[in-house]
Amino acid sequence: MTIQDSLQQIRIQWMERVSRELARGEGVRVGFVEQLERFYDLLEQTVVTGDTAWLDPILYDWGHSPTETNLEQGEYDVSFIINRITALTIEVTRDTLNDKDGLELLAAVIPIFTHSLSVVVRYEMETRVAHISSELNETQEKLQELDRNKSNFISVAAHELKTPLTLIEGYTTMMVDMVEQSDQLQINSLLKGVNTGILRLRQIIDDMIDVSLIDNNLLTLNFQPVWISHLLNLLSNELKKAVASRKQTLVINQFEGSDLMIYGDSERLYQALNNVAANAIKYTPDGGTITINGRLLPGFIEITVTDTGIGISLKHQATIFEKFGQLGRTDLHSSGKTKFKGGGAGLGLPITRGIIEAHGGTIWVESEGYDEVKLKGSTFHILFPTRTEATDPLITKFFGHFEQQKQKLETENSGKENPPTNNPSA
Ligand code: ADP
Numbered sequence: 256m257t258i259q260d261s262l263q264q265i266r267i268q269w270m271e272r273v274s275r276e277l278a279r280g281e282g283v284r285v286g287f288v289e290q291l292e293r294f295y296d297l298l299e300q301t302v303v304t305g306d307t308a309w310l311d312p313i314l315y316d317w318g319h320s321p322t323e324t325n326l327e328q329g330e331y332d333v334s335f336i337i338n339r340i341t342a343l344t345i346e347v348t349r350d351t352l353n354d355k356d357g358l359e360l361l362a363a364v365i366p367i368f369t370h371s372l373s374v375v376v377r378y379e380m381e382t383r384v385a386h387i388s389s390e391l392n393e394t395q396e397k398l399q400e401l402d403r404n405k406s407n408f409i410s411v412a413a414h415e416l417k418t419p420l421t422l423i424e425g426y427t428t429m430m431v432d433m434v435e436q437s438d439q440l441q442i443n444s445l446l447k448g449v450n451t452g453i454l455r456l457r458q459i460i461d462d463m464i465d466v467s468l469i470d471n472n473l474l475t476l477n478f479q480p481v482w483i484s485h486l487l488n489l490l491s492n493e494l495k496k497a498v499a500s501r502k503q504t505l506v507i508n509q510f511e512g513s514d515l516m517i518y519g520d521s522e523r524l525y526q527a528l529n530n531v532a533a534n535a536i537k538y539t540p541d542g543g544t545i546t547i548n549g550r551l552l553p554g555f556i557e558i559t560v561t562d563t564g565i566g567i568s569l570k571h572q573a574t575i576f577e578k579f580g581q582l583g584r585t586d587l588h589s590s591g592k593t594k595f596k597g598g599g600a601g602l603g604l605p606i607t608r609g610i611i612e613a614h615g616g617t618i619w620v621e622s623e624g625y626d627e628v629k630l631k632g633s634t635f636h637i638l639f640p641t642r643t644e645a646t647d648p649l650i651t652k653f654f655g656h657f658e659q660q661k662q663k664l665e666t667e668n669s670g671k672e673n674p675p676t677n678n679p680s681a
Contacts, residue, residue: 256352261360262299265344265351270295273343277336290317294340302363307370314371318378333375341368411600415459422452462602466578469609476520476613478642483556484513486525487547490532497536501595504544505532512551518642519614527610527618530603531560531635539564540595540630551641555616558637565596566631567622575620578605615640 256264274288293313300309317333344364348357426448433442468474487507498505535545543563550557567575578601604618611618616639623631 256356258302258360258363259299261348261352261356262295262302262364265347265360266295268351269344269347272347273340276343277339298364298367301367307367310367310371311374314374315378318375319382333379334372337368337372337375341365341372344368408600412459412463415600416456419452419455419459422455423449426452459600462600462606465606465609466602469606469613470578474523474609474613476523478518479521480516481519481521481524482514482516483549483558484509486521486528487513489525490528490547493529494532494536497533498545501536501539501543502541503536503539505536506544506546508546508548510549510551512556512641513549515551515556515641517556517640519639520610523610524614524639527607527637528558528560530607531618531637534603535560535562535564535633535635537594538562538596538633543630552638554640555638556641559634560637561632561634563630563632565627566625567620567633568625571625572620572622575601576604576608576618578602611637611639615642 270288270291274291277291278287290313294310297309297313301307317336320333345361348360351357352360426445430442430445430449433445465474491505491507494505532545532547539545539562545563546559546561548559548561608618616637618635618637620633620635622633625631
């Protein structure tokens with residue numbers, strides 16, 4: 256019998272045995288049998304022509320087929336498949352052909368399998384090296400980004416601190432002159448200027464402290480009764496001046512749930528709402544509208560802050576809640592709290608998220624994208640639980656743990672007093 260005939264003769268058993276073992280061992284893959292049929296056809300061509308290049312295309316496909324997940328989890332080893340194919344071919348040959356035909360067949364195909372193995376290992380290695388180097392590139396980019404953020408932060412923080420300092424410096428110098436000429440009225444207005452500078456400095460330093468508290472899970476909440484409508488009234492009062500100076504309209508709607516008494520840290524919640532609303536003013540051109548709305552959901556209150564501003568690109572939507580996520584945009588930087596596009600140190604939203612999450616809530620943004628001409632606007636959604644008891648989740652957690660420990664101790668102690676017995680009713 257020719258080698259070609261032998262190959263034809265064992266084809267059905269080979270196909271059945273190899274697909275059964277490999278489809279099971281490697282996870283059933285769609286088209287796996289088709290792949291084996293193709294491999295077998297090419298193997299026959301190789302035997303007939305004596306040219307191993309026939310198998311190259313399929314080996315190339317196999318060597319480059321591992322997916323990202325396969326590579327990350329270290330599974331899917333193509334050389335393993337070729338090794339098993341070799342072993343199974345020997346088994347099927349032994350079971351199907353006589354010794355002579357079997358030996359001749361194996362003498363012809365084993366060198367082809369060995370060649371295939373070396374080719375596939377090379378292709379597989381190429382895939383793995385490409386995967387590792389793309390991972391390395393990604394890590395390097397992340398490191399570079401971190402480094403950029405770090406130096407940007409230093410420059411923005413220095414700038415943030417310098418503005419109020421310059422203000423204080425200027426006013427105090429003028430005060431010294433005034434005192435010398437003792438003009439009481441002017442001193443009063445200068446003192447106000449000094450105060451503004453001090454206030455701004457305090458806000459920046461407070462923000463830095465808040466971020467570090469949130470970062471280290473040290474933000475403690477002072478739970479007390481809160482009404483959202485009350486917080487929104489305060490907010491409306493505080494923002495009145497800024498809204499008027501920017502010729503904007505601030506619409507605050509009453510909604511179901513805004514008058515509900517819930518428990519939360521009112522100061523922190525106010526801070527969070529203020530950050531989002533002040534941003535809405537900042538990133539909306541003069542004449543725009545900021546609308547605060549909300550609704551009651553089962554177990555939650557949702558507050559939305561919608562503006563008709565410049566919007567946020569998809570890329571930035573993913574980073575604005577990250578610390579210094581926006582620092583790359585030093586072009587948007589300004590120390591004005593409500594000046595158009597007056598970006599700050601990029602700490603407001605991370606702090607807001609930290610506060611909302613500490614309450615067991617969540618915050619996200621929706622925007623059709625950044626466009627300073629079409630002004631697609633943004634909507635920030637704040638969702639937090641309508642907690643009706645004054646318990647801090649951390650305290651609940653602590654007491655839950657404490658209760659568990661107590662019960663464990665009690666069980667252990669009762670075990671000591673009453674030695675184990677075989678009587679289940681004892
Ligand atoms: P910043 O001090 O820079 O305002 P935030 O953390 O408060 O820092 O906001 C982060 C970034 O998110 C801003 O720099 C801005 O690019 C973007 N952003 C926040 N709110 C809005 C909004 N309402 N419209 C457009 N962009 C916004």
